[in-house]
Amino acid sequence: MLNSLFWTFWLWVIALPFAGPIKSIYIASVFFILSFLRFIKFPATISSFKDNWDEFLSKANEKIPYGYLIVRILFILSIIIIPMFLDRRANNILVDCGIYALLALGLNIAVGFAGLLVLGYIAFYAIGAYSYALLSVHFHIPFFVCVPISAGMAIIFGILLGLPVLRLRGDYLAIVTLGFGEITRIVLNNWDGVTNGPNGILGIARPSIGSFVFHSPKNYYYLILVFLFIAVFIFNRLNNSRLGRAWVAIKEDERAAKAMGINCMSLKLLAFAISAAFAGVAGAFFGAKATHVSPESFTFFESALVLCMVVLGGMGSIPGAILGASCLIIIPEIFRDYFGNSRMLLFGIVMIAMMRFKPEGLLPYKRRNL
Amino acid sequence: MKILETKQVSKHFGGIKAIEKLDISINKGEIAGLIGPNGAGKTTFFNCISGVYPLTHGKILYKDKLISNLRADEIATLGLARTFQGIRLFTSLTVLENVMVGRYSRTKCGLWGALIKPKWAREEEDSVKEKAGAYLEFVGLKDYRNELAKNLPYGCQRKLEIARAIASEPELLLLDEPAAGMNPSEVKELICLIKKIRDTGVTVLIIEHHMRMIMEICEKIIALNYGVKISEGTPLEVSNDQKVIEAYLGRENA
Amino acid sequence: MLAQQIINGLTVGSVYALIALGYTMVYGILQLINFAHGEIYMLGAYLAIIFVVSLKFSLPIAGLLPLVFLFAMFFTGCYGFTIEKFAYKPLRNAPRLSALITAVGVSIFLQNYVMLTQGAKDKVFSHLISEQINAYFSNFFSKFIPSDGSRLYICGAQIYSLQLVIIITSIILMVLLNLFVTHTKIGKAMRATAQDLKMAHLVGIKVDTVISTTFIIGSILGAAAGVMVAMYYGRVWYYIGYLAGVKAFTAAVLGGIGNIYGAMFGGLILGLTESLAAGLIPGASEWKDVFAFIILILILIFRPQGIFGERIGEKF
Numbered sequence: 001m002l003n004s005l006f007w008t009f010w011l012w013v014i015a016l017p018f019a020g021p022i023k024s025i026y027i028a029s030v031f032f033i034l035s036f037l038r039f040i041k042f043p044a045t046i047s048s049f050k051d052n053w054d055e056f057l058s059k060a061n062e063k064i065p066y067g068y069l070i071v072r073i074l075f076i077l078s079i080i081i082i083p084m085f086l087d088r089r090a091n092n093i094l095v096d097c098g099i100y101a102l103l104a105l106g107l108n109i110a111v112g113f114a115g116l117l118v119l120g121y122i123a124f125y126a127i128g129a130y131s132y133a134l135l136s137v138h139f140h141i142p143f144f145v146c147v148p149i150s151a152g153m154a155i156i157f158g159i160l161l162g163l164p165v166l167r168l169r170g171d172y173l174a175i176v177t178l179g180f181g182e183i184t185r186i187v188l189n190n191w192d193g194v195t196n197g198p199n200g201i202l203g204i205a206r207p208s209i210g211s212f213v214f215h216s217p218k219n220y221y222y223l224i225l226v227f228l229f230i231a232v233f234i235f236n237r238l239n240n241s242r243l244g245r246a247w248v249a250i251k252e253d254e255r256a257a258k259a260m261g262i263n264c265m266s267l268k269l270l271a272f273a274i275s276a277a278f279a280g281v282a283g284a285f286f287g288a289k290a291t292h293v294s295p296e297s298f299t300f301f302e303s304a305l306v307l308c309m310v311v312l313g314g315m316g317s318i319p320g321a322i323l324g325a326s327c328l329i330i331i332p333e334i335f336r337d338y339f340g341n342s343r344m345l346l347f348g349i350v351m352i353a354m355m356r357f358k359p360e361g362l363l364p365y366k367r368r369n370l
Numbered sequence: 371m372k373i374l375e376t377k378q379v380s381k382h383f384g385g386i387k388a389i390e391k392l393d394i395s396i397n398k399g400e401i402a403g404l405i406g407p408n409g410a411g412k413t414t415f416f417n418c419i420s421g422v423y424p425l426t427h428g429k430i431l432y433k434d435k436l437i438s439n440l441r442a443d444e445i446a447t448l449g450l451a452r453t454f455q456g457i458r459l460f461t462s463l464t465v466l467e468n469v470m471v472g473r474y475s476r477t478k479c480g481l482w483g484a485l486i487k488p489k490w491a492r493e494e495e496d497s498v499k500e501k502a503g504a505y506l507e508f509v510g511l512k513d514y515r516n517e518l519a520k521n522l523p524y525g526c527q528r529k530l531e532i533a534r535a536i537a538s539e540p541e542l543l544l545l546d547e548p549a550a551g552m553n554p555s556e557v558k559e560l561i562c563l564i565k566k567i568r569d570t571g572v573t574v575l576i577i578e579h580h581m582r583m584i585m586e587i588c589e590k591i592i593a594l595n596y597g598v599k600i601s602e603g604t605p606l607e608v609s610n611d612q613k614v615i616e617a618y619l620g621r622e623n624a
Numbered sequence: 625m626l627a628q629q630i631i632n633g634l635t636v637g638s639v640y641a642l643i644a645l646g647y648t649m650v651y652g653i654l655q656l657i658n659f660a661h662g663e664i665y666m667l668g669a670y671l672a673i674i675f676v677v678s679l680k681f682s683l684p685i686a687g688l689l690p691l692v693f694l695f696a697m698f699f700t701g702c703y704g705f706t707i708e709k710f711a712y713k714p715l716r717n718a719p720r721l722s723a724l725i726t727a728v729g730v731s732i733f734l735q736n737y738v739m740l741t742q743g744a745k746d747k748v749f750s751h752l753i754s755e756q757i758n759a760y761f762s763n764f765f766s767k768f769i770p771s772d773g774s775r776l777y778i779c780g781a782q783i784y785s786l787q788l789v790i791i792i793t794s795i796i797l798m799v800l801l802n803l804f805v806t807h808t809k810i811g812k813a814m815r816a817t818a819q820d821l822k823m824a825h826l827v828g829i830k831v832d833t834v835i836s837t838t839f840i841i842g843s844i845l846g847a848a849a850g851v852m853v854a855m856y857y858g859r860v861w862y863y864i865g866y867l868a869g870v871k872a873f874t875a876a877v878l879g880g881i882g883n884i885y886g887a888m889f890g891g892l893i894l895g896l897t898e899s900l901a902a903g904l905i906p907g908a909s910e911w912k913d914v915f916a917f918i919i920l921i922l923i924l925i926f927r928p929q930g931i932f933g934e935r936i937g938e939k940f
């Protein structure tokens with residue numbers, strides 16, 4: 001307690017030159033409150049909620065025939081009908097959630113599975129978005145044809161970047177991908193001939209199936225939902241396979257993994273490429289939804305945001321990634337008037353606090369019993 | 371028949387000559403021991419064999435095939451498994467999954483297999499699970515199957531490391547101080563286990579400071595000091611070798 | 625033209641070098657990329673401007689400058705210490721990924737902390753003061769170097785006196801750092817800890833103190849760079865730490881991360897390359913920031929241990 005008070009005072013002092021005497025009090029008192037987190041079992045409530053939920057499910061399965069299936073169907077139904085009750089703005093936010101959940105899942109393959117910290121993840125998103133934008137504007141290639149092309153472009157860049165760097169230590173990868181993110185943004189900004197510089201590309205076609213054109217947020221919601229289902233399916237399949245185990249092995253102890261005959265380099269490259277592909281698809285979707293892309297959508301801020309989602313939800317966890325994306329998109333949106341610009345500040349604090357108090361995240365991935 | 375042969379192998383770290391011109395051969399089917407005082411270069415030698423370090427000089431032949439230019443994972447795939455001096459388990463995987471990772475080099479389900487899960491992939495996954503379970507039973511860890519590896523008691527972690535190594539059906543198994551930190555009854559179990567492994571046809575090369583154990587199970591012993599082979603022979607020969615006694619006790623006491 | 629670019633390159637290069645030292649020293653001991661270190665430099669720059677702006681009474685430049693440096697160095701030192709204590713120390717035995725993520729978190733936090741408290745626009749020195757500072761040094765240097773009152777002329781290059789100040793101050797600080805690590809007890813302890821943390825602990829070195837000191841010294845050097853950049857450009861922005869940080873890290877890798885002298889040379893080489901490439905290749909100045917990253921990637925491919933580095937690979 002005394003200790004806490006001392007450090008609170010200390011923080012007040014060092015915040016003085018920046019914040020002045022009054023605002024420093026806020027900052028210091030935030031710390032003071034945070035310092036008690038140590039004593040509370042911080043977000044234990046959420047994981048225990050998940051435990052209870054799992055228990056409830058298995059009980060339901062015992063009591064009612066097909067209980068598990070019924071609960072699942074109810075859950076899926078509720079996801080499907082949610083947008084019917086929401087207005088345009090809310091649906092738009094849900095679509096954003098979907099895009100970020102897709103990104104968070106993708107980044108999770110690199111970070112959560114293989115332990116590759118990618119700090120410039122948004123570059124692959126940008127590559128996907130611009131690939132679709134250019135193909136759509138210049139060649140009028142339809143969205144659904146472009147999605148695999150966007151993914152392919154992201155994979156190509158991922159491999160080109162990954163090949164030289166992945167054999168190095170993990171933290172170099174972090175910095176190099178950060179640099180790559182920055183290079184991508186600068187190139188998009190300066191290569192006027194192709195990318196139209198800071199103004200970006202306008203008039204990107206919306207997705208369409210036959211004569212049906214996706215235009216309202218509700219339409220996009222269902223589209224991103226399909227993408228997400230596919231992503232979750234892929235994620236799940238990978239996770240519970242020989243590859244998934246090998247990735248965890250690499251993440252935990254590369255030397256031991258090699259001694260098991262795991263070719264670390266090529267598996268890391270694979271994780272990196274799949275991860276990039278997810279971002280490429282998300283990027284194409286983003287371009288199609290916004291109908292306009294410009295470099296300012298692809299800053300380091302976005303990369304950090306996605307990373308924060310992964311960390312908050314729990315590395316390697318599907319519900320975690322989705323929860324993380326939802327929290328970091330919806331909560332600031334609800335409290336927009338209160339948070340204002342301090343959104344990012346809170347993300348920073350969330351990342352620090354999570355690593356210190358709950359590094360496994362809010363909805364940690366549990367190894368299955370085989 | 372020789373399963374492993376090293377020719378003039380040297381490994382230097384800057385000025386330190388951790389291994390110097392080592393010639394060693396291990397016969398198929400035997401349990402061989404590698405001994406030497408701390409810092410003699412035993413672990414470094416294992417790391418050279420298993421491809422962790424590139425050699426400074428020399429050649430390593432495994433079943434008459436040159437392996438010293440291969441990557442660690444390629445060497446492991448050839449059927450050369452090892453354990454580590456400091457235990458290196460995949461701590462956040464379950465015990466069973468650790469052993470399943472050990473089957474990696476004997477299975478082949480790749481990206482498409484994982485995504486599409488055709489019949490052969492499902493069968494492979496089932497057989498991996500089944501075999502991994504069998505190896506757990508073999509080392510006596512059946513009850514810990516779904517425990518996380520990091521929650522195992524120390525002695526069991528050692529056994530798990532062995533189970534993980536033999537899950538790859540190696541022909542040559544390198545054990546780096548498997549008895550370190552074990553109590554006498556655990557050591558006894560370990561001796562049985564190693565003999566059992568040998569009886570399945572695996573050649574075992576074992577580093578150990580536990581002399582009683584070495585004397586009991588090894589057919590051949592190689593003694594190192596300062597990276598140089600100082601003695602080689604049956605346990606009796608090596609334990610009476612003046613050079614070995616000096617290396618352990620110092621010249622004065624000998 | 626060439627001389628001009630060289631001087632410009634040396635100026636930015638010595639700033640990179642000062643920041644790079646902070647990366648390298650921390651990395652040498654903890655194998656942690658202290659991602660937030662660029663932000664420390666930004667804090668230093670802000671502190672300089674805050675100090676000068678909030679000083680209502682006017683001091684003669686000769687008295688003001690040392691105070692600015694002291695003020696900025698003191699507070700950034702405190703920040704470095706605090707960050708280590710609250711963010712990194714609890715994670716010392718955690719996986720490296722966690723510490724790196726924390727570092728990213730700290731960096732984001734500091735950026736936005738400054739943005740929120742100091743405003744999202746750039747913060748500017750009063751014109752008078754920058755000019756006064758420049759005039760003061762021009763006056764001083766004109767005793768040795770031909771000058772026209774505001775600029776100096778060396779080998780046909782026009783340079784601002786502050787550029788010389790930056791280069792000279794950096795050299796002095798680096799010499800001091802060198803003396804510190806080779807001659808003081810704690811400096812020697814630092815080198816020992818960088819060689820082998822566990823062993824240092826075993827022989828009775830207070831590793832925690834050493835690590836704190838490393839953070840403080842790194843922060844002080846970063847702050848010095850920040851103060852000088854603030855004086856030179858007369859303005860700062862909360863985002864400058866990000867780019868400068870990545871470039872300084874590149875410099876550290878260039879010289880061999882963990883190697884103090886390597887960081888110094890790496891900074892200079894990076895600064896020179898950037899400025900020569902931007903000045904001599906037509907149309908390249910827009911792409912200036914890309915060079916650093918391309919250099920980084922190329923080094924990592926061809927010579928990951930850096931130019932002078934011998935600390936290769938992982939410690940086991």
Ligand SMILES: Nc1ncnc2c1ncn2[C@@H]1O[C@H](COP(=O)(O)OP(=O)(O)OP(=O)(O)O)[C@@H](O)[C@H]1O
Binds near residue numbers: 411
């Ligand atoms: N990666 C390395 N870098 C530098 N020197 C090393 C490295 N690995 C081992 N050494 C040195 O090589 C020598 C042999 O070490 P090694 O670990 O092989 O000994 P050992 O016989 O296994 O000893 P112990 O019985 O204590 O395990 C030691 O002097 C050690 O300091």
Ligand SMILES: [Mg+2]
Binds near residue numbers: 412413414455
């Ligand atoms: Mg050893």
